[in-house]
Amino acid sequence: MTAYLNPGLPQPMAAPDGLDAAYWEGLDNDRLLIQKCRSCGIWQWGPEWLCHSCNSFEMDFEEVPAQGQIFSYERVWHPVHPALQQQGAYLVVLVELPQAGNVRLVGNLMGDPQQAVTIGAVVEGVFEHHTSSESPFTLLQWRVVERAT
Amino acid sequence: MDRSLRGRVAVIGVGETEYYKRGGSPDPEFKLALKAIITACENAGISPKVVDGFASFSNDRSDPSHLAAALGCAELRFANMQWGGGGGGGSAAVANAAAAIATGMADCVVVFRALAQGQFGRFGQGPQRNTISGDMAHTVPYGLMTPAQMFAMKVQRFMHDHGVEQPALRSISLASYEHAQNNPRAVMYGKPLDEATYDASRWIVEPFHLFDCCQENDGAAAMVLVAAEKAKDFANEPAYVLGAVAGSHHRAGAGVHNAPDYATSAFKTVAPRLYDMAQVTPGDIDVLQSYENFTGGVLMSIVEHGFCPPEACNEYFVKERFVAPAGALPLNTSGGNLAECYMHGLGLNIEAVRQLWGCSTNQVANAEVSMVISGPMVTPVSACIFAKESVL
Numbered sequence: 402m403t404a405y406l407n408p409g410l411p412q413p414m415a416a417p418d419g420l421d422a423a424y425w426e427g428l429d430n431d432r433l434l435i436q437k438c439r440s441c442g443i444w445q446w447g448p449e450w451l452c453h454s455c456n457s458f459e460m461d462f463e464e465v466p467a468q469g470q471i472f473s474y475e476r477v478w479h480p481v482h483p484a485l486q487q488q489g490a491y492l493v494v495l496v497e498l499p500q501a502g503n504v505r506l507v508g509n510l511m512g513d514p515q516q517a518v519t520i521g522a523v524v525e526g527v528f529e530h531h532t533s534s535e536s537p538f539t540l541l542q543w544r545v546v547e548r549a550t
Numbered sequence: 551m552d553r554s555l556r557g558r559v560a561v562i563g564v565g566e567t568e569y570y571k572r573g574g575s576p577d578p579e580f581k582l583a584l585k586a587i588i589t590a591c592e593n594a595g596i597s598p599k600v601v602d603g604f605a606s607f608s609n610d611r612s613d614p615s616h617l618a619a620a621l622g623c624a625e626l627r628f629a630n631m632q633w634g635g636g637g638g639g640g641s642a643a644v645a646n647a648a649a650a651i652a653t654g655m656a657d658c659v660v661v662f663r664a665l666a667q668g669q670f671g672r673f674g675q676g677p678q679r680n681t682i683s684g685d686m687a688h689t690v691p692y693g694l695m696t697p698a699q700m701f702a703m704k705v706q707r708f709m710h711d712h713g714v715e716q717p718a719l720r721s722i723s724l725a726s727y728e729h730a731q732n733n734p735r736a737v738m739y740g741k742p743l744d745e746a747t748y749d750a751s752r753w754i755v756e757p758f759h760l761f762d763c764c765q766e767n768d769g770a771a772a773m774v775l776v777a778a779e780k781a782k783d784f785a786n787e788p789a790y791v792l793g794a795v796a797g798s799h800h801r802a803g804a805g806v807h808n809a810p811d812y813a814t815s816a817f818k819t820v821a822p823r824l825y826d827m828a829q830v831t832p833g834d835i836d837v838l839q840s841y842e843n844f845t846g847g848v849l850m851s852i853v854e855h856g857f858c859p860p861e862a863c864n865e866y867f868v869k870e871r872f873v874a875p876a877g878a879l880p881l882n883t884s885g886g887n888l889a890e891c892y893m894h895g896l897g898l899n900i901e902a903v904r905q906l907w908g909c910s911t912n913q914v915a916n917a918e919v920s921m922v923i924s925g926p927m928v929t930p931v932s933a934c935i936f937a938k939e940s941v942l
Contacts (some may be wrong), residue, residue, distance in 0.1 A: 413687035447805020
C-alpha cells in the first residue's frame, strides 16, 4: 500500500517513558487501543498516567473498532517540511470515536485531496504500515464510509 | 483587602526596538531585549538601575538574572515566567508584574519579550528530525505540525458550527493592513492590502489565506510598571491596569486535540473574570487589540469577550467597524501581529497604552478604556484592560 504522505516526515516512536507504547504496538498489529480507566470506566485520550475523572492510576489500553466521524478537518497547502515540497495539498482530519467516549484522533483522509469534506461524515480506519523503514511503524488513516446528511 | 488588581498598578513607560522581518535584525536577541528595556526606561524617565523585577512569557530566552546584571540593577526581587508557548502569556506577564507590585514583592517591574527568529529558528516550520515521540508523535507524521495547522482545525469547526464565512476573517486582515499604512514602525508600512489581493492570495491551510497569518519577526518590546501611588511622579500619564487575568477552561490542554470544548479561543472562563475585575462591560471598551497569530483566533476571541454573538459574525465582522478613528470597535490599531510586527503580542499591549496617551498612529478620540486580548491558541490565555485615571 502506498503511504498517504510522501516519505521523510519525522516518524513516530513510542514515548521513552512508555506512556503510549501500547497504542503504537497495537497499530502495528492492526488494532486500535485507547486508554480506559479500570476504576471508573471512562475513555481518555491523549494518554496520561492517570484518569482525569477519578484520578486513578489504573489505566488500561482497550481495543475499539477503528470507526468514527469527522469532527473537523483541514486542507493543507503550504509545505512546512522539506518532505512535503512535492506533496501538493493534503487533508488532515480530526476523527471522533463514538465507541470510545468520543475521544479524538488525528489522521489523514484518504482519496482525492480536493474532495469536499463533510463534518459528521462516517469514516473507517486504515492501518498504514511503514515496513521499509529501519524501525517500522504504523499510522492510522481514515476513509469515508458514508457522508453525513 | 480587596483581592483585585484594579487601579493598583500603572504602566509609566514603553519601549520597542526597530521591528525587522525575521532574520533582519543586526542585533542578537539578548541585545534586542536590552535595547527595548533601556528605551522603555528612558520613556518612563527612570534609570534602569531601579528596575527590580522582570516578567515575560513564552519561554523567553533572556534570563532576568542576566538582564539585571547587564543593566546594573541595584537588586533583583521578582523574576517571573508565564508558562505556555505562543502569545497567550502577553497579558498574563502584565498581570504577574502587577500582582508582584500590588503585593509588595517588587517596586518597578519590566514586562518584556524579545524574539530573533533569524537567530533561533522559525515558528512556521515543522521539526527537522528523523523521529518524534510524545504528543507530537500523534500529529506530526500526518503533516499537522505548525501553529497555523494546529489552529486551523479549531477555526474550521467554529466556522462550521456558526456558519461563519471567509469575508469575516478577511475583515480583520484588511483592518490591520489599513492601520499599518499610517504606522512607520510597521513592517507592512507602504504595503497596502485590498479585498481582491486577499482573495487571490494562496492558501496556507484552509481556512487561512497568506494574509490571515501573522508575520515572523525579529525585535523586542518592553513596558515599565510601578505602583499607582508612585505612578504620577513620572513624565507619562499613568496607564492604570484596570484588570488583568489568565487561565483556561476544563481540560483545555488535553492532548491530541481532545479538549472537551474544542472550537474555542479559550476565553469563555477568562473574559468574565476580566470584566468582573475591571468593572466594565464590552460596551465600555474604546479600543481593542486582539492577538492574531491567525485571523480566526481574533474572531473567536471577540465573540468570547461578548462583543458579538457567534451566529452574528458575518454581519459583525466588516472592516469599517474595526478601522480607527471612525469604526465602532477600532481593532489592532498599530497593524498588530499581521502588519506591524509579530512581537508575540507584546506590541499589542504597548499600542493599548499608546491609545490612552493619545499618540497612536491611528488614534481613537478620547480613548479611556483600552483592552488587550492575548493569545487564543496556546493555553493559558490572558487578557488585560488599561484605563485612564478618570475611569478609576
